[in-house]
Amino acid sequence: MKKNILWIEDFDTKSISVRKHKSSQKSTEVVKNALGIFDQKYRDVIEIKTSLFEGIEYIITHKGEFDCVILDVDMSKNLQIDMDEKTHKGKIWREFLKHMNLPLKQEKEGNRIDYKVNNEPLAAYLGKNAGFYIVLFLISLGFPKERIIMFTAYGGSNPDNRVSAWETKFKSASLFIPCIIDKGSTFHSVHKERNEELNECLEKLYSQEYYKSRLFLYVIYNMFAFCKDEISRINREHAIEDKGNYKSIFNYVCKDADKKMHLDQVEDLIENVLFYFPCMEHNGVKDLNYQALKRFSEPFEADYIGNRIDEYNAYRVMKLYRNWSAHSLFSNPENLSDELFRLLVVVGLLLLTETRFGNSNDENEKMRILKTESFVQKWKEELWDKIKFLFHIDVGTKEQEILDYLEEYNWKVCKEWDEIPKNMVDVYDKYGKKGKKQMQFHYLLDAFMNCFVMNGIEYEDRACRTHYALSGHTEGIYLNLFRCAYSMLVDTNNTESSKSNANNEL
Numbered sequence: 092m093k094k095n096i097l098w099i100e101d102f103d104t105k106s107i108s109v110r111k112h113k114s115s116q117k118s119t120e121v122v123k124n125a126l127g128i129f130d131q132k133y134r135d136v137i138e139i140k141t142s143l144f145e146g147i148e149y150i151i152t153h154k155g156e157f158d159c160v161i162l163d164v165d166m167s168k169n170l171q172i173d174m175d176e177k178t179h180k181g182k183i184w185r186e187f188l189k190h191m192n193l194p195l196k197q198e199k200e201g202n203r204i205d206y207k208v209n210n211e212p213l214a215a216y217l218g219k220n221a222g223f224y225i226v227l228f229l230i231s232l233g234f235p236k237e238r239i240i241m242f243t244a245y246g247g248s249n250p251d252n253r254v255s256a257w258e259t260k261f262k263s264a265s266l267f268i269p270c271i272i273d274k275g276s277t278f279h280s281v282h283k284e285r286n287e288e289l290n291e292c293l294e295k296l297y298s299q300e301y302y303k304s305r306l307f308l309y310v311i312y313n314m315f316a317f318c319k320d321e322i323s324r325i326n327r328e329h330a331i332e333d334k335g336n337y338k339s340i341f342n343y344v345c346k347d348a349d350k351k352m353h354l355d356q357v358e359d360l361i362e363n364v365l366f367y368f369p370c371m372e373h374n375g376v377k378d379l380n381y382q383a384l385k386r387f388s389e390p391f392e393a394d395y396i397g398n399r400i401d402e403y404n405a406y407r408v409m410k411l412y413r414n415w416s417a418h419s420l421f422s423n424p425e426n427l428s429d430e431l432f433r434l435l436v437v438v439g440l441l442l443l444t445e446t447r448f449g450n451s452n453d454e455n456e457k458m459r460i461l462k463t464e465s466f467v468q469k470w471k472e473e474l475w476d477k478i479k480f481l482f483h484i485d486v487g488t489k490e491q492e493i494l495d496y497l498e499e500y501n502w503k504v505c506k507e508w509d510e511i512p513k514n515m516v517d518v519y520d521k522y523g524k525k526g527k528k529q530m531q532f533h534y535l536l537d538a539f540m541n542c543f544v545m546n547g548i549e550y551e552d553r554a555c556r557t558h559y560a561l562s563g564h565t566e567g568i569y570l571n572l573f574r575c576a577y578s579m580l581v582d583t584n585n586t587e588s589s590k591s592n593a594n595n596e597l
Contacts, residue, residue: 092316094138095309097157098294099146099225100125100242103168127243128286132480133293137307141222143170144180147187147228154232158305158370159296160287162225162269164243164257174206190231191224207569223260226269235371238302239269240292300429301372305381307433307481308368311440312361314477315408317443319354324462329459341390342445344403351395357443360387364436370483377425380432381416387439389415391593404542407516412535414522423532430482431536437478438539441471494559505539505554515541515557530579 102125122141127136138157140146143166150160175181188195195213198205206213217224222241231234241257256476261268272288296304326332336342342351352360367383391409412435448460448469483562504522512518519538523531546560 092135092312093156093309094136095157096159096161096307097146097149097153098137098161098242099143099166100161100163101142101147101166101168103165118204123127127282128289130285130290130293132310132477133290135313136306142166142168143217143225144183146225148183149185150184150225150232154234155370156462158235158302159240159293160225160234161240161242162222163423164222164241165219165378168222170214172206172214174204177411187228190228193505211321213270219261222255226261226266230266234267236267238296240289241269241271242274243271244274250597259418269573284508301368301379303481304429304433305365305368308361308365308436310477310481311393311436311474312358312365312472313359315358315440315444318467319358321466321470322354325459325462325466328462332457335576338446339443340445340447341442342449344395344406346394346396346443352390352443354444356390357440360390360443361420361440363387373510378427380427381421381431382422384412384427384432384435385416389417391439404514404516405438405539406442407520408535408539408542409435409442411520411523411538413517415531415535420523421560422529427532431532433478433481434539437474441474441490447473461484470571474535477485480575493540494544497537497544498557500537500561501541501557501578505556506552512555515545555575 094458095506102122114439122139125360126137129137138153140149146162146166154413172184183230193208196207196210197209208216222243222429226236226239226241229239243257257271258268265539272286272290272292273334274285297306322337336351339352345351364383367379367386373379388409391413393408395403414591422533423425441446444467446460446464448464451457451460501518503517504518505512516538519534519541523538525532541557544559545557547558548555550556551556
């Protein structure tokens with residue numbers, strides 16, 4: 092599992108009842124309950140570390156992976172500092188402390204050396220100042236300071252009101268003050284009630300399209316890893332090794348046997364796309380979506396078996412992107428929207444994952460096929476449910492508006508062609524190669540929409556009028572994506588209309 096939100100929290104509620112629990116007994120239950128304070132959409136990508144040392148160790152060994160850090164302020168519980176250079180813990184502590192400008196003093200006590208700060212034991216000093224020094228450490232490593240949240244029980248409602256002291260500490264060091272959020276009383280009791288302020292802060296951080304896409308990639312990676320593991324389990328249960336010839340839609344449609352994809356290769360493909368989105372957003376890089384999708388679509392350069400199944404049109408849309416990007420037909424690669432990027436990654440992932448088996452007379456194989464197809468169908472629905480918040484959903488958009496727009500627009504496009512097309516993907520393939528370059532992404536999205544909603548064609552004036560309707564299958568799974576796509580279609584269309592009007596006025 093990949094995690095992009097790091098939460099360092101020692102779960103010290105200052106409660107005697109909690110302290111009575113042995114660490115191993117309380118750990119799983121407390122951590123599981125604690126995730127309940129987060130909205131469901133974040134829970135699968137949160138890595139929890141339950142001590143200051145574990146947090147520092149994770150930061151050192153996983154830097155570049157996480158893009159949001161949530162910190163407890165006081166982490167003095169069970170804190171012991173080992174400075175022995177020969178031990179793993181000693182190396183981690185020394186790596187951490189070399190980034191700090193602490194007035195450390197060494198005092199020899201027999202064969203042991205004690206470290207103090209202002210005559211206070213180092214462990215005690217660091218424990219109560221943990222949040223501040225982790226922030227310093229993160230900033231020294233180049234982590235974006237605005238993506239750090241201090242989550243503390245010492246909020247404004249607490250009589251100690253230590254928040255003002257923390258703010259003073261940051262100001263005196265001329266440092267940016269992180270967002271400081273009060274845990275509230277519910278955190279100390281059952282850990283299950285959501286912290287609205289914390290989730291609002293996360294919502295704001297992940298409303299930035301770059302980090303929204305990064306979160307999206309972590310979520311779908313984890314979803315795919317779960318899918319791959321479950322399919323492997325089903326295969327083992329039926330004593331079948333299907334790794335080299337996975338029965339995905341992609342493999343069913345792909346003509347070249349050497350280019351078929353097994354699930355390990357799909358996992359590598361998603362990881363390669365993640366590589367394009369480092370923790371820190373690069374200034375001046377505007378075509379990350381374009382380059383990442385170009386890498387993700389590489390397998391779709393393989394030729395396909397025409398019209399083998401309905402979904403081959405979706406395969407063709409991915410192939411269109413691959414071919415157009417390979418031949419530099421996109422005049423402005425940076426114009427690939429974040430939502431269209433995410434949309435096509437999902438389409439490609441489903442083509443590489445959804446199954447299409449042939450018939451079998453073997454009872455064991457029949458049962459395996461049934462279990463696999465049933466699981467993948469359920470997994471697909473859960474995938475859409477988990478990622479729908481990463482797409483723009485205009486609840487005011489009516490489904491009929493989408494259909495009317497497609498029907499009218501496609502009719503206009505078809506009338507400009509000099510022969511009757513076999514289907515609308517052919518039309519957009521032609522226009523993508525020879526049409527106006529600034530409309531490439533518009534054509535790509537139109538082609539995608541045509542994969543799922545066509546309901547019938549009639550021919551007129553050497554062109555085809557395509558009639559559209561939402562099927563039950565479409566309505567249940569793709570509706571939110573239709574709304575997302577429609578909003579982009581309209582925006583693109585309005586932009587082009589504005590350009591045209593401006594040119595006419597000139």
